[in-house]
Amino acid sequence: MKIQCIKAYQVDLPLYEGSYNWSGGKSVSVFDSTIVSVETDEGITGYGEVCPLGPFYLPAYATGTRTGIAELAPHLIGEDPTQLLPLNQRMDIALKGHPYVKSGIDIACWDILGKVSNQSVCTLLGGRYGEDFMLYRAISQQAPDEMAAKVATYRAEGYRKFQLKVGGDPNIDIERIHAVAELMEPGDVLIADANTGWLMHEAARVVRGVRDVDVYIEQPCLSYQECLAIRQRTDHPFVLDETIDSIEALLRGHADRCDGCRQH
Incomplete structure (x- = not known):
């Protein structure tokens, strides 16, 4: 052929x-x-x-x-x-x-x-794992009340995972996360995706501002090292994708983190 x-x-x-x-x-x-x-x-x-x-x-x-x-x-x-x-x-x-x-x-x-x-x-490619999987719904960046209203609509349609598009003004992003978090129910998943839009000091403000919220933080800063530095300041779980461009970068970041732990 x-x-x-x-x-x-x-x-x-x-x-x-x-x-x-x-x-x-x-x-x-x-x-x-x-x-x-x-x-x-x-x-x-x-x-x-x-x-x-x-x-x-x-x-x-x-x-x-x-x-x-x-x-x-x-x-x-x-x-x-x-x-x-x-x-x-x-x-x-x-x-x-x-x-x-x-x-x-x-x-x-x-x-x-x-x-x-x-x-x-x-x-x-190796076979199928499981018979079904849960989809998540991306929520386009808008005013906090508008994003909360969209989440309410999608929850009624059956969605239980929500990815909020943040990465703007830290104060407004904190409001966005809190507004949606109030709608969450047991079993729901909330992700705040900054798409690398925050500077480090802005990301630090946001994670402090939502420390009482059960939320994943996705791609807060532009580089993997910046994201890692923010991760070390919070207990929030992190999701990283576009800053991880190679296994080598991931391993270097893991080694740096281990060195930091040994020094402290």
Whole structure:
């Protein structure tokens, strides 16, 4: 089996709430998604998708996806799409960096492998754990009472996990967290996601201001080390994602924390 053709389709995905707002005044009203199709000489086609959250969130943007795919595609014609490791190595040779561009092609080739082997991609990746999972609802950054009203609406729809978009004025963020926390019931999960929007002194003010609230703090500051410093000032559980760009960075942070504990 060989790759015969790679195509990219642009699709607009309007937001149900009209806009999605988070720290630093960032917002998006339409997700610019790219659907990737990888066609083979045996008539089997795989599909993938790349949908970055605008160019100001992570180093990925929609038009870059499609431009990158146009650059990559000629280098992949004739390759076996079921040989995932060699294919990804080929992509890395043909285009340095830009992993988000390659992800849609990679997903499409996993889809082909699943169709060829008559297995779900879930099975190919190791199998399914559990029969169900709880979704969480992101709450776009607005005034505290408006965010609380949205949480009340979504709770009525069955949601029990809520991610508040904070990372703005610390005083208002404290109000936002308290306003929503008053609606929480046993079993609910509340996350305050700053999207790296606070400076360290602002993050410190917020964790002090909500020390009586059962809330996870997500991505308070720009760097992993800054987030770690804030974590050491509070008992709140933390969630980190976009500041963790490698296992090495995570291990370095763990080693630094252990050294700090030994010194004290």
